[in-house]
Amino acid sequence: MKLGYDEAGSGEVLLLVHGFPMDRRIWRHQLGGLSDIRRVVAVDLRGRGKSPAPAEGGWSLDDHAGDLAGTIDSLGVEQVDLGGISMGGYIVFAFLRRYPEKVRSLILVSTRATPDPPEYRTGRVTTAERARKFGTAALAGSMLPNLLAKDAPQSVYEEAVQMLEALPGDTSANDSLAMKDRPDSTAMLASIAVPTLVIEGAGEQLLPPGTAKGMADAIPGARLASIPGGGHFVPMENPDGVNDAVRNFLNGL
Numbered sequence: 726m727k728l729g730y731d732e733a734g735s736g737e738v739l740l741l742v743h744g745f746p747m748d749r750r751i752w753r754h755q756l757g758g759l760s761d762i763r764r765v766v767a768v769d770l771r772g773r774g775k776s777p778a779p780a781e782g783g784w785s786l787d788d789h790a791g792d793l794a795g796t797i798d799s800l801g802v803e804q805v806d807l808g809g810i811s812m813g814g815y816i817v818f819a820f821l822r823r824y825p826e827k828v829r830s831l832i833l834v835s836t837r838a839t840p841d842p843p844e845y846r847t848g849r850v851t852t853a854e855r856a857r858k859f860g861t862a863a864l865a866g867s868m869l870p871n872l873l874a875k876d877a878p879q880s881v882y883e884e885a886v887q888m889l890e891a892l893p894g895d896t897s898a899n900d901s902l903a904m905k906d907r908p909d910s911t912a913m914l915a916s917i918a919v920p921t922l923v924i925e926g927a928g929e930q931l932l933p934p935g936t937a938k939g940m941a942d943a944i945p946g947a948r949l950a951s952i953p954g955g956g957h958f959v960p961m962e963n964p965d966g967v968n969d970a971v972r973n974f975l976n977g978l
């Protein structure tokens with residue numbers, strides 16, 4: 726499946742993958758802010774925004790990874806700098822398992838290598854049922870407080886709500902079930918052989934403390950950037966902080 730995307734800039738591609746329940750707009754500040762050093766491409770994963778959904782059935786994170794590979798081919802490049810936030814990071818791990826030759830460097834934002842613990846897996850099913858029945862917007866009240874830092878500005882909260890409201894309930898349900906079934910990627914961290922930047926919002930509330938540091942410590946040579954003034958949605962909450970960290974990293978390659 727070929728994905729729709731926004732792009733800015735020229736040259737080597739920085740491909741950015743959003744998370745759940747989001748779309749390409751989580752990266753809107755990185756499109757403009759990094760377009761002087763890369764061709765920045767922010768995709769919509771299948772079933773939202775500019776990208777179609779398959780005619781029927783659910784999907785897996787491997788399916789998302791396959792869509793990314795097809796999109797990279799259609800961009801006419803062999804390799805990309807690959808960034809993923811949260812579920813986008815889980816998809817990046819799936820991608821790395823299948824298409825390591827297409828990855829020049831990695832940027833892992835607000836994400837983790839571990840699978841869902843058992844109690845979380847039950848929650849995924851409930852989330853999927855609610856999303857299908859009532860729409861993604863019905864998840865806002867329970868999810869958003871954990872996705873933003875405690876002191877996030879109202880404007881960021883409103884942008885996040887807009888993303889949730891635009892997301893078809895079936896798409897959220899399929900993503901939720903796909904995340905439930907993702908494998909443990911912890912063991913592969915030690916074998917990652919490309920330059921890697923791990924980014925966390927210092928005000929992260931969804932992931933357990935120490936998640937980003939643990940991942941950075943396990944990936945040979947990885948750098949860790951802890952960005953103040955943001956939580957799980959740090960690319961929107963502190964865009965300049967994220968852009969500076971990514972710029973330093975990419976300029977050092």
Ligand code: MLT
Pocket residue numbers: 743744745746810811812813904957
């Ligand atoms: C995300 O931000 O992509 C998801 O909230 C991650 C998750 O639920 O594990």
